[in-house]
Amino acid sequence: MQTFDPIEYKKMVKQYQEDNKPLDWFDTIYKNANGDYKKVFWADLEASPYLINWLKNNKINKQAPKAIVIGCGVGDDAEALSDFGFEVTAFDISPTAIELCKKRYPNTKVDYLVANLFEYDKSWLKNFDLVYECNTIQVLPGDYRIKARVAISNLLTIGGYVLVSCRSREENKNLTDIPLPLDKKEINQFVQSDGLEEISFLAYDDNQTPSVPHFFAVYKRVK
Template identity: 25%
Template structure:
């Protein structure tokens, strides 16, 4: 019998197969550290710096999703956070580990696919700079379920993702499956982000500030930045992941 679907997880994995694998793509992307790409520079996101300066986030446990070469993970560790950071790319993680060593901080880096990774305990902050917008539509279900599993009651979720009208694909979800391509990443409107993360309380949603080359922070206006808070009871999201 040639059948592969019995559970919701089977459906999700079947849909994964409609899009090219991601790990090799990101290994190639991070393979040349000398490339003049703004987010290769060891600068934290300007919105993340702002959250710290305004006291919106304080010390605690942090999970950095799709950490890349560790820009934000290292910055948070410097500020006393206990940081776990995950990425698909071994090449990116090797770079991140070098940066943490150079900065003299400890970050627990781990290679994992966030849609099926297991994490121990809850986090006071989950931060994602550039990972969410590379997920296919069906994996939003897995992503929301992940947040429900790992966010502590009252915990914070920070996000930076492509802004519609600026960067990324704005095709309807169904069309992405017909093409079998994410076209480099998906763009979102504020209304879509509020709808997807409706179980969380919005604290801030704005464009990322455009930072000049001499700034100590990374900032590009083609990104939305958002900060959400989980409820103090943080009820279970009735979705599969």
């Protein structure tokens, strides 16, 4: 795929999922950009306005609080967190994505790393004040979604926040979509299964035509 073809993209992802290799296709997307981060089709090339709004209105009272970005892509959200005073670790399973980040931000303070959400360093456990998850769970199938959610929750220190940004859908609808958006029941598992506390929850439609429904949820580890 030298240019983005949504049909071919979905076919590719489906095949990897059926082969039980649901993590092996990500690097392909970044390699197809041929070194130009602007050609990564899913990159917005700006930090999430919902993330920025949350950062403007919420303060973590620590000296240099720690943040981690899941599947950081080409780095926009990670750089925003750094600009707001966080010590940021940002990782992606795609080596090419990390190369693009380092090329794009040669003077960055962010620690960009190649890492796997399911096999991250044990020193990361319960070590971050803020975890930012954007659109990772929705591209995974089946039990991988549960494992991803648990792995994300386990990064939070006591008093830490996880911000979850994703596409949304009604329960029992669009079950074969790729990516498969989260429904309210699934995202609620951050509370019901992982023991986090819901701080805020926003359901909204974006400005695309046609509009796409999303969730932006904030959860806190209280114990």
